Amino acid sequence: xxxxxxxxxxxxxxxxxxxxxxxxxxxxxxxxxxxxxxxxxxxxxxxxxxxxxxxxxxxxxxxxxxxxxx
Numbered sequence: 001x002x003x004x005x006x007x008x009x010x011x012x013x014x015x016x017x018x019x020x021x022x023x024x025x026x027x028x029x030x031x032x033x034x035x036x037x038x039x040x041x042x043x044x045x046x047x048x049x050x051x052x053x054x055x056x057x058x059x060x061x062x063x064x065x066x067x068x069x070x
Contacts, residue, residue, distance in 0.1 A: 011057045018050055 029042050 008061065011061055014053065014057050018053075022046075022050070 025046060026043060029039055029046070032039065032042075034042075
């Protein structure tokens with residue numbers, strides 16, 4: 001049960017931190033001396049990386065929840 005709360009806390013902390021840092025990261029990417037299509041690709045990569053990390057955290061949380069049922 002203790003691990004489930006740790007995973008829930010990690011998921012909430014990840015969501016809050018990433019939502020707070022995402023505008024800052026986007027602003028820093030736009031300030032880079034690259035062409036517009038390269039900046040768009042970096043933003044797209046950042047979005048995919050965010051989604052991947054979110055799904056890893058959610059999968060871990062689901063795994064912990066399923067462990068309690070069996």
